[in-house]
Amino acid sequence: MAISTTTTTSKLELRTAYGPVFRDVLNTQPRDCTTEEIPIIDLSPLYSSKFEDRKALAREIRAAAVNTGFFYIKNHGISERVIADAKKQLLAFFTQSDEDKMKVSQSFSRYFNGYKGPRTTNISPGESVDVKESLGWRYSPQYDPDPKTLDAIPEEVKPWIRGEEFVWEGTSHLPGFKDEVLGYWAACLTLARKLVKVFALSLDLPENYFDSRTTYPGADGVFNYYPTTTEEETVNNAVGLGSHTDLQLFTLLWQDMTGGLQVLNRDGQWIKATPVEGTIVVNIGDFMMRLCNDIYKSTVHRVYNRSTVERVSMPFFFGEFKISEPSWLNFNCVEGVVPSCTSETNPPKYEPISCGDWCQLRFKLENDEMKKKMARQVHAPSAVIVAA
DSSP states (O other): OOOOOOOOEEEEEEEETTEEEEEEEESSOOEEOOTTTSOEEEOGGGGOSOHHHHHHHHHHHHHHHHHTSEEEEESOSOOHHHHHHHHHHHHHHHTSOHHHHGGGBGGGOSSSOEEEOTTOOOSSTTSOOOOOEEEEEOOOGGGOSSOOOGGGSOTTTGGGOOOOTHHHHTTTTSTTHHHHHHHHHHHHHHHHHHHHHHHHHHTTSOTTTTTGGGSSOOEEEEEEEEOOOOHHHHHTTOOSEEEEOOOSSEEEEEEOTTOOEEEEOTTSOEEEOOOOTTOEEEEEOHHHHHHTTTSSOOOOEEEOOOSSSOEEEEEEEEOOBOOSSTTOOSBBOEEOOOGGGOOSSSOOOSOOEEHHHHHHHHHHHHHHHHHHHHHHHHHSOOOOOOOO
């Protein structure tokens, strides 16, 4: 007699700038992804002089962006030496004493730059606090690989320049830290500006559509360090980084070979984005999904580290800015759905907003909610049993 099995689902609550949303998730164990779900795309045509080659690459990227919103890239142009130097500096930073790491605490920042210690964030309200610790820095034009005349920065852009020097001042005791970290960041920014051209082609826009819109971009670098989880954290299913979507146009993620990144596919199944040597993971962000009227998918993902060794990753988040002039689309530039993604039967689903405003809404929400959570813990009744 055959025994029927029914797969159940649960509701996953996600925090967004406009309030909570919920996804149905299958109550099954995460499985390895297939090559159809997260393909490996060769970026060699990105550097081709032939438009037909770049257009063919755009079709591959479109297929991945419509499907899962995640793909690996190889032959991306960032050298192994640059990556290795950045990883070396990541480990140099996180293996310092807490006292030294706190020299660049995010508490010194107006714009979420700096260091956040382990278990001090809770990106997913329905999951544990995030076990990871992180160091982040935001765009500063003086480090842009496309040289900028600082005196010529438009006045309306200056309030949206969110890099802060205390990150580099507080790490100056680490030999080569600033140069090698910014070397990796600059390589990511150079790649992102090339890749955004292909994204434009993939949306049937002119290849240079985003060029003037990313002059002073959102370009956030982050180092993540995932320690091994304790026995108690494993029993309690603690996450390294809780379920979330990314905010900007797209993310470039270098991850080590430890594994742990999981992606929620369109069927509500968690799949493993297993590390592939020599590749970088690309995923679509919320702002890209807004710009293309939901054609591309900003997909939920999370990180577990259940290995016996540490896990490290180096994401780079690429977006835009907000100026009133239509020729700009930097971090402060208000932008609506792009013209190629709307029609009489498919009107824009979103009101115009700047990428900067969009990001700040959720950054502030997450920060405020974590402060409330910690305050509740401080004032919670003690669980200690006292003899009568």
